[in-house]
Amino acid sequence: MSEGTMHRSAERDQHLHRGGRGRGGRGVRRFLVAAAALPVMLVAAGCSSDSGSGDDAAKESASPAAKESATASANEVKAAAYAKLPEACTMLPKKTLEDLVPEGAKDGKPINDGEPDVSGDCRWISLDNNGVKGSQYRWLSVSLLLLESDASRGPGDERARAQFEKKVSEAQAVEGAKGLKSESVTGTGDQATVVRYDLKKKEGTFKQQTVVVRAENVVITLDYNGAGLAGDKAPDADDLVKGAKAAAKEIVTAIGSANGQGGGSGSGSSASPSKEPSKKPAEDSSKEPSKSASPSASESKTKS
Template identity: 65%
Template sequence: MLIAAGCSSDSGSDDGKDKGAGASASTSASPSPTVQAAAYKKLPEACGVLSKKTLEDLAPEAKAGKEGSSDDLSTRASCSWSSLDNNGVKGSQFRWLNVSLLRFDSDTTRGPGDKLAKEYYAKQVRDAQSAEGAKGTKVEPLSGTGDEATTVRYDLKKKEGTFKQQTVVVRVENAVVTLDYNGAGLAGDKAPDADDLLKDAQKAAKEAVASVTKANSAGEADSSPSASGSGKPSGKASGKASPSASKPSAAKG
């Protein structure tokens, strides 16, 4: 009897209560926040972003590129080339070239990938400017390369000679390309012309950016969504070679 009464009481409940319960369920099932998917979903092979001719011009004595370590080459990759033209008692010409690529996925907490890339781009420019021991630092915007680009240049005197450092930082969509190029005259040879080095670095940076864009062209882009990523480049990568072996030790980044 009690059970029957209970059922009878429920079946005659007020319509307003049913609507209230439905509204509560609807509120609890509100949609999750979304973020615009990142434009680029992959990176090219770092040691293949520059043409053979460009490498011959910038690092003529380099035998092969040295790939940096990375736990995920789709978000972080790098490659460096070291060139030493040894002319014996007449001195030597040293060149070092490094290309670092970072790609940021969109993240519902941190924001769209291009915004995260923009923040990292600004940090890379600041780091390049703050190199310890740098002399005559010049920072200039670079047009016609990616969505935004900046060049940072300075001299760094060491016991081996005066190193002419050129850094080009470029953001294109949700990817950042950082190209470092330096040269020095060693063993009494004269220092290379900084303006010539800068022109070569800018040309190479533009070529590297084009490689990133090509890797994500309609015919080659990965179809997997990028909005589910962490918002950070995954993995621990050495974006650049060891300073003691190549880049002037005061440089950061």
Template identity: 65%
Template sequence: MSEGTMQRRAQRADQSVQRASRLHRVLAGAAAVPLMLIAAGCSSDSGSDSAAKEGSESPAGASASPSPTVEAAAYAKLPEPCAVLSKKTLEELVPEAGKSGKEGNSDDISARASCSWDSLDNNGVKGSQFRWLNVSLLRFESDVTRGAGDQRAQEYYEKQVTDVKAVEGAKNTKAEPLTGTGDQATAVRYDLKKKEGAFKQQTVVVRVENVVVTLDYNGAGLAGDRTPDADDLMKAAKKAAKEAVAAVTEANGTGASAAPGASKSPSKSATSSASPVKKS
């Protein structure tokens, strides 16, 4: 074999090796393309899942609870306290009281008010008859944190029961539920001995909607005069309490005829927001 022939064969072998090397690189590159596509596809799907998950979440605050509410109180004001009783009633209970009563101090007369009267019928050497009458009015507003007005009034009404029945020095205490006066009503009576004489105390407490009316009425025979009859005093006190309740309903535009006529569940107790007897 000539030297030229050997050189040509060597060149062809070298060219074959180079072509094989190029083909290997092309195949290797082609194989890498699907892997890149698969990786890109996985990345794209992951983003879609994340976006879908984010889209399914509810906006912040969407499930927040609504603000609490409470029913508005039925009565928005109180009557003039010294005008809740008629002239005729005052003449019967406190005949020597004069033309007007003494209004109590209050920083808000639409929520808290009171009026008192006292009467001394002097019979000279035979002694004298003393009477003291007080009407207190307390109105409760509805409040989302403390409850509806009528509920708050009921709680106050019931809370005072223990206090009125536990007056220091009280004797022969008796309590009775009343019907036909407001939504709830209770009357308490007891005897109280003081240096001036023996007092007969009558307390009538009524809740009408979101207002509590407390009427205190007591009498005594002084300087040797006879002690008044407790039954007579209680009868007069009940009548006056019913009249005061009617004044509350009328002041709020509902009229006396709209006042609740009977207690659905009369309280077993009574309350008193004023002192049982006038202090001398």
């Protein structure tokens, strides 16, 4: 190979080398530019994403307060109408007690240890003992239950409505009741029912009346029974019912009075059963019927 040929071959190789390097360099530069642009796109996308996340975060930061407000609204319940109860043993007028339990009008005694302004009860026992001519026996008890409004258990009047239904069902389920009748009572509280029946005991037949009343958020259970003992004539059940209804109405008035509504318990009409025990002094006041003479179902009632 001549020297000129060798020289041209060398120049050609150098030219090809430089040209190849130039094309390769441009390719590399294009790759680097594209690679550099990719992070910029990713950063832009990230900023856009962060902007959306910021809005969500703002919403989330505000949601606890909104949720708390919604919860507070949901937990609000209607305030109960009554907050106090009258004293059970002194809420009935003297005249009413003398009509219903003449020999025991002054001897009202609590049945259980009640909780002030939540529950209370009282019992009166009357025995007009006429010796060999027989005796008239009367038994009166009153139980009060106040149901407060509560966020977890509901408004007081709704809770009282449930208790009212429960008390009526209990009165209707007394074992041994004969001739049981139930009827609504108008003009007394918001709901009222009287349950009446006969209950036979070894001492005689007892005429039982149970009046259950709901006055707003208070439930009243009044039990009144009577019997003619030792051969005396049994009292008239209609007269006993009349007296029990009148007393229940007066108790509603007493509850309103205790809460600053209307007149006192003495303003109500007194109960006046046409047949009542004689008010003559007892010849032997130590003689009383055994505990079984009073309907056990009434004595054993407890507050819910």
